[in-house]
Amino acid sequence: MDKILRIDVGADGGPKAVEQELGDYAGLGGRAMTSAVVAKEVPPLCHPLGEDNKLVIAPGMLSGSAASMSGRISVGCKSPLTGGIKEANSGGQGAQVLARLGYAAIILEGKPADDTLYKVFINKDGVTIEPDNSLKMLGNYDLIDKMKAAYGDKACFISIGQAGEMKMSAATVAFTDMEQRPTRHAGRGGVGAVMGSKGIKVIILDDTGMAMRKPKDPEKFKAANKEFVAGLKKHPVTGEGLPAFGTNVLTNVLNEAGGYPTKNFSTGQFAGAVKISGETLAETETARGGLATHGCHRGCVIRCSGIYNDKDGNFLTKQPEYETVWAHGGNCGIDDLDAIAMLDRLDDDFGLDTIEMGATIAVAMEAGIAKFGDAQAAINLVKEVGKGTPLGRILGNGAQVAGKVFGVERVPVVKGQAMPAYDPRAVQGIGVTYATTTMGADHTAGYAVTANILGVGGNVDPLKPEGQIELSRNLQIATAAIDATGMCLFIAFAILDQPETFQALLDVINGFHGLNLTGDDVTELGKSILKNERDFNMRAGFTSKHDRLPEYFKKEKLAPHDALFSVTDEELDEVFNW
Amino acid sequence: MDKILRIDVGADGGPKAVEQELGDYAGLGGRAMTSAVVAKEVPPLCHPLGEDNKLVIAPGMLSGSAASMSGRISVGCKSPLTGGIKEANSGGQGAQVLARLGYAAIILEGKPADDTLYKVFINKDGVTIEPDNSLKMLGNYDLIDKMKAAYGDKACFISIGQAGEMKMSAATVAFTDMEQRPTRHAGRGGVGAVMGSKGIKVIILDDTGMAMRKPKDPEKFKAANKEFVAGLKKHPVTGEGLPAFGTNVLTNVLNEAGGYPTKNFSTGQFAGAVKISGETLAETETARGGLATHGCHRGCVIRCSGIYNDKDGNFLTKQPEYETVWAHGGNCGIDDLDAIAMLDRLDDDFGLDTIEMGATIAVAMEAGIAKFGDAQAAINLVKEVGKGTPLGRILGNGAQVAGKVFGVERVPVVKGQAMPAYDPRAVQGIGVTYATTTMGADHTAGYAVTANILGVGGNVDPLKPEGQIELSRNLQIATAAIDATGMCLFIAFAILDQPETFQALLDVINGFHGLNLTGDDVTELGKSILKNERDFNMRAGFTSKHDRLPEYFKKEKLAPHDALFSVTDEELDEVFNW
Missing domain, CATH: 1.10.569.10 (Aldehyde Ferredoxin Oxidoreductase Protein, subunit A, domain 2)
Incomplete structure (x- = not known):
């Protein structure tokens, strides 16, 4: 992960790939990388589907290593849905494979000369980009079947379906899973429309011949990872609820x-x-x-x-x-x-x-x-x-x-x-996150359902405004940091409740990168990401007036609690006032 | 024009009309009235189609009098198209008739209980509101035919067509002309959708038995009006070009x-x-x-x-x-x-x-x-x-x-x-108006085509940035004031070039209202309206970042001049810095 792959889709003769040093982006992963690139390189008032927007695909700091749970990948751009900055996060194989291929980010930029559709193939020998209009308007499943036939059962695919080609604001970027199925998606904010606007249908990644990324301090890393996994196994959410019933365990709870x-x-x-x-x-x-x-x-x-x-x-x-x-x-x-x-x-x-x-x-x-x-x-x-x-x-x-x-x-x-x-009237903490995150309404940006409903990381009455600002703020900061590591957000359940599991996570990072990060450093990392994102949004024309729920959540009571969203505007404006 | 008619469409048992004193709104007309009411009474973050938005219909300060050209009416609300404040302006008979009926404004407010469609009838005896679902999804022409049959050939009609009923953001409010045809429209910003959201299909105005409004100083008023008309007649645009070929005289010119x-x-x-x-x-x-x-x-x-x-x-x-x-x-x-x-x-x-x-x-x-x-x-x-x-x-x-x-x-x-x-790359002054007016791109808000192309009110090179800010600023201020008077904006051609015609306009206003307004007072009136509107938009979340043209006007050259919009962002931000 010591290089960036830039693909200028507007180059003479078709898309052209160039490898670059990390430069200013050294040490960044996942959301820290995508948001840094977008904030620095994308003009905030550009059209999301135009030549000045960029699509940034970045594995996390730990992706491609033996660290458990490190397989998340971030996709960033100016969002066609919100008009603000976007990081959409996905599981699947993309993070591990891309990281092993040595790339800290792929950046798609520029504007295609025509509507030719391209595929990008990346393996240990480098990058090949070819036009392939036979892929036009294929769904992800048909596309991946065709790609598997051509590129074999070791490859991983990053692709768009018809929605991305049609540049729809709900379009995703799909990542194949361990069975090579296109079931994992960077879902939110229309990142697939931006990939479509760049004329790239699919990126094929084959890490055959590439090694797992090596930790700087193998002993410390290995021990910490063991402790970290043990922590996940012993927490009731990550050790029992999620494995048994998946995330849908929440239906009855909510x-x-x-x-x-x-x-x-x-x-x-x-x-x-x-x-x-x-x-x-x-x-x-x-x-x-x-x-x-x-x-x-x-x-x-x-x-x-x-x-x-x-x-x-x-x-x-x-x-x-x-x-x-x-x-x-x-x-x-x-x-x-x-x-x-x-x-x-x-x-x-x-x-x-x-x-x-x-x-x-x-x-x-x-x-x-x-x-x-x-x-x-x-x-x-x-x-x-x-x-x-x-x-x-x-x-x-x-x-x-x-x-x-x-x-x-x-x-x-x-x-x-x-x-x-999650209805923000009955789970007021998540309402604070919906209102204030840089991303538009997004539960993953600061999952206050934890202390509001699940009794994880403390208890905050979900129906009252008290404590929600601090809860959402702390979670938004922690989440931004986790999204930079490549770790699955679900580790948060265990690290919120178990200090030793949080320490194990720090040790995993420190062991891998040869660092000495403390909890405070992680907080600073999260804050720096949010600051970048807020700054971009401000330059794109967002103000505190956009950090609001629609008015009817304050006026229309929700049964059975007859609840209204009762966190005030003044309180909402305190979320980023740290 | 000494009262306001408020219609609460959400009242128990159906829409209910109440007459009110002018109070804080005394002396205001047209756009000054609509923007004052919207800025004061409409929560800037409300949904444009919801119960908190209001539709304000206001004749100008001189409407209903014998002042020539005083037949313009303003329709204001929070715009479903822009999300900001809106004043859309129309000719037709509405202004004169509503003013003679004594109303400085009709305000539609609240939220209807169901989808029943109503008609409002106003004459010298008062206001009647009746449900009439037989009008549903009638076009303006069929609707007005039906209304003429019921209300006679003296009535004037304010109505919406299918687009307004369907709450489309391009929907207008129509005003009948002297032949009782629905050809005059408060066109821009979706004001018709707001009328549709209030469940009012048509307002019937009959001023039979009502007198023309009387000037405070009849002699002064009469003399000034004569001078004013003479000024319009002698100017080449208002005296020759517009009468001969209509506004479409501009096609060849542009x-x-x-x-x-x-x-x-x-x-x-x-x-x-x-x-x-x-x-x-x-x-x-x-x-x-x-x-x-x-x-x-x-x-x-x-x-x-x-x-x-x-x-x-x-x-x-x-x-x-x-x-x-x-x-x-x-x-x-x-x-x-x-x-x-x-x-x-x-x-x-x-x-x-x-x-x-x-x-x-x-x-x-x-x-x-x-x-x-x-x-x-x-x-x-x-x-x-x-x-x-x-x-x-x-x-x-x-x-x-x-x-x-x-x-x-x-x-x-x-x-x-x-x-x-008017392309803002070849008519840069109008580009400044498009970018900065409170209304969204709108030529009538500051018609810099005058000095850029027509040689009216001076000459400013249309292809260069120099002088455009001042030009647009002065026109935006003057226009806001004219839109308050009820005067047709086309008088601007004559008053910009002929100081004596501007003085005659002042004398018409002063003679009618018994005032002693100077040119500076008119400027102050214009500024106060713009200030109200800017304040509303700021509270609705607009910033300087919204006072911009789309990026491609700065990047894509326009033939035949190969022109780009070259007024800088910093210059645009000076328009309201007076």
């Missing part, structure tokens, strides 16, 4: 807490929750010969993923995440797991953010385009997106655009990005 | 200047310009038994309007304005006057802003939805809007939404509102 946004955020509990819960999901997967526990990347020890087979026992999709099950399920009044799994499959195939799509379909349902609860209608709507019909193009550009086009007032977005699966 | 935005702002001259010029238009109108000169409201002495008949001599539409002919003509590569007149008719009928629609269709053409120059395709696209198909809903929400939905980069908007008929 529903019981009255914070499960149902039918476009109109109530906080869903009558059909049990039918689509993690417990039911795991049972269904096991009964059909799928897998209820599984890792999405090499080195995962939590194994919260799974395999969802259809009724005939054939692979349909990976285990849908909690947020996906919610978005396409309760938020649309749908309680049919097979339909939700099909929607997940379609989203992965077209390359669409499941959260944005579910939120958008619910807005369309509120507009009367389909009925709440109509699973077949929801499937048909997502198929429209893949076909690129006018209706599909509306939906593929997210909830805010759909709300505007259909004249809907109740549109749950912040900075143009749809809220995920 | 085309020759290389500032005529052609095919979605891709070049500055249009080969078909002569075929759609004001000269050809007037000739066509006269030959078919229409009218090449005509006033849009009682008291007009410029008479820049006209009547456009079809090939069989039947009324098709009013004489399309220059900006309409450009938007649906050269900007879409269309050189067919009959097609352009049909598009004007359809826009008026559905209640759509012709500028926004033409700009949007050009963006759709750039996206490949239709071919540049295909008039029938353009007509079909506007019909889709009227039908509310998904494609129509995209287009009816304006150029920015269409650009986003279709993934187009070259979208000529500022603050979400489409640029009108």
